Amino acid sequence: MKIGAVGLGNRIAHVFHELSQINQEAKLISYVDPLPIGKDYAEKHNFFPKKTYVTLDEMLANEKLDLLMIGSPNHLHLKHIKIGLNAGIKIFAEKPIVVDEDQSFELAKLLGEFGQDQVLVGLVLRYSQHARSVRGLIDKNSLGNIISIEASEHIMPWHGGFFMRNWRRKEKFSGGFMLEKCCHDIDFYNMIVGCRPKRVASFGGRRSFIPDNKPEKNFEEYSKYNLFGWEAKGKDNSACWIIVGLIGLIMLLMMGFSSYGVKTMTVKDKKRSVKKTVKDMMERIDLKPDGPNIEEQQLYQNLKNIVQTI
Numbered sequence: 001m002k003i004g005a006v007g008l009g010n011r012i013a014h015v016f017h018e019l020s021q022i023n024q025e026a027k028l029i030s031y032v033d034p035l036p037i038g039k040d041y042a043e044k045h046n047f048f049p050k051k052t053y054v055t056l057d058e059m060l061a062n063e064k065l066d067l068l069m070i071g072s073p074n075h076l077h078l079k080h081i082k083i084g085l086n087a088g089i090k091i092f093a094e095k096p097i098v099v100d101e102d103q104s105f106e107l108a109k110l111l112g113e114f115g116q117d118q119v120l121v122g123l124v125l126r127y128s129q130h131a132r133s134v135r136g137l138i139d140k141n142s143l144g145n146i147i148s149i150e151a152s153e154h155i156m157p158w159h160g161g162f163f164m165r166n167w168r169r170k171e172k173f174s175g176g177f178m179l180e181k182c183c184h185d186i187d188f189y190n191m192i193v194g195c196r197p198k199r200v201a202s203f204g205g206r207r208s209f210i211p212d213n214k215p216e217k218n219f220e221e222y223s224k225y226n227l228f229g230w231e232a233k234g235k236d237n238s239a240c241w242i243i244v245g246l247i248g249l250i251m252l253l254m255m256g257f258s259s260y261g262v263k264t265m266t267v268k269d270k271k272r273s274v275k276k277t278v279k280d281m282m283e284r285i286d287l288k289p290d291g292p293n294i295e296e297q298q299l300y301q302n303l304k305n306i307v308q309t310i
């Protein structure tokens with residue numbers, strides 16, 4: 001099985017290595033990556049490919065691959081998926097495969113056109129032992145009807161720190177922490193309730209990771225898990241302690257439109273939220289363009305204008 005990678009970072013190096021352990025036929029032939037962070041790991045395990053290309057188009061035009069592995073930063077996934085699908089190649093894309101709503105619809109169209117089976121997604125939590133155990137309980141109907149879920153995930157400081165390091169800490173590259181990290185969790189909860197959430201709310205903070213809390217005594221222990229990568233500020237870990245930190249994330253599912261703290265909402269989120277509220281209200285009061293009188297028709301028109309101009 002000939003494999004090409006776009007974004008040969010920590011993750012794809014690790015995933016490929018695991019794959020090669022169970023499938024001797026898997027060969028990493030070539031890659032596209034301006035600075036392959038997974039290089040040391042790949043060299044150590046003897047699979048760093050000899051061939052490299054500057055662009056994905058170029059690689060797909062020159063190599064006859066069976067699988068394309070996408071492990072670039074999140075904001076590039078859709079672009080890489082699109083190129084792969086158009087080249088007719090099967091894709092393994094790391095989660096999350098899109099970073100916003102517009103991209104979701106674009107991806108949905110692409111999957112409609114090329115077929116869902118063409119894209120495998122790295123939502124691995126659903127295959128973990130505890131997810132399997134919960135699925136087993138659901139299959140036996142041991143849990144009954146789930147009315148609501150209250151979930152909190154406590155991640156170790158170095159794990160939380162890692163999520164706020166390198167490209168991940170910038171929303172424009174990662175899509176935000178809720179997407180980058182919690183897409184696994186939401187996927188897991190979707191499985192439990194057998195449907196998708198209407199609303200997701202959460203709260204969290206970064207106040208834990210401040211210089212005052214720097215673990216001087218066991219700094220080695222804390223820092224050994226920090227992975228350095230694209231956009232990381234050199235090897236100075238102190239940046240991590242200042243910027244980082246997200247501990248205690250609570251998600252309440254099934255409650256309404258997704259927002260995670262008004263203060264952290266971007267203008268785009270706020271606009272979307274207002275639009276949705278107005279639209280919902282129009283639906284609730286059954287406001288229609290051909291309402292029973294001119295006043296109601298005008299009200300409809302005015303609100304529609306507002307929605308369109310936001």
Ligand SMILES: NC(=O)c1ccc[n+]([C@@H]2O[C@H](COP(=O)([O-])OP(=O)(O)OC[C@H]3O[C@@H](n4cnc5c(N)ncnc54)[C@H](O)[C@@H]3O)[C@@H](O)[C@H]2O)c1
Nearest residue numbers: 007008009010011032033035036037071072094095122229
């Ligand atoms: N499924 C999981 O549990 C899991 C775990 C970790 C990471 N991931 C996902 O894997 C992806 C990669 O994460 P990572 O930890 O390997 O990050 P990383 O920073 O180690 O690797 C990203 C790689 O992409 C490369 N890159 C940047 N711009 C590029 C471009 N224009 N074209 C090609 N390559 C480019 C970088 O040079 C780097 O080598 C992310 O989407 C992340 O969310 C998933």
